[in-house]
């Protein structure tokens with residue numbers, strides 16, 4: 012039995028990069044699985060569940076996976092176009108927690124910025140003035156700022172996060 016299972020859902024690769032960084036750092040103590048190919052979760056002590064934020068919620072595939080968990084310790088991690096710990100980032104993490112049953116325990120969270128799919132930006136650029144996703148100076152700056160993430164510093168922070176988590180886990184949960 013391994014300690015950790017890292018499950019990720021990723022459409023354009025951002026969340027996958029973070030998941031792979033976790034996997035690289037946690038090494039033999041963990042397995043890595045895409046959300047559509049998850050092994051039996053009972054074989055693991057902690058499930059790391061990573062998703063891309065879709066309208067302030069975990070993406071649909073991750074919503075479904077989170078609802079299958081029961082009595083598990085869970086670390087939620089996400090990538091999103093907004094600033095990682097903006098109000099939107101924090102509420103998106105909280106929203107993900109709502110898909111877990113009450114028997115689960117969230118033992119960690121991590122939010123990381125991720126570039127927005129250029130195809131989505133193209134669509135939003137065409138939206139009429141007044142539409143909530145229509146381009147404004149502010150939103151264009153937000154999309155541009157996101158475009159280089161997750162960068163090396165983000166991935167390093169992810170590596171440090173799981174390293175610290177493992178220390179915490181060995182001390183309090185093992």
Ligand SMILES: Cc1cc2nc3c(=O)[nH]c(=O)nc-3n(C[C@H](O)[C@H](O)[C@H](O)COP(=O)(O)O)c2cc1C
Pocket residue numbers: 020021022023024025026027062063064065066067068090091092093094099124125126127128131
């Ligand atoms: C349909 C769609 C909806 C999105 N909704 C949000 C959102 O509500 N908030 C946000 O900050 N980013 C949003 N994003 C941006 C993604 O969460 C972000 O680009 C993420 O890093 C993508 O991860 P992936 O590369 O693992 O698929 C959305 C992207 C798409 C395609």
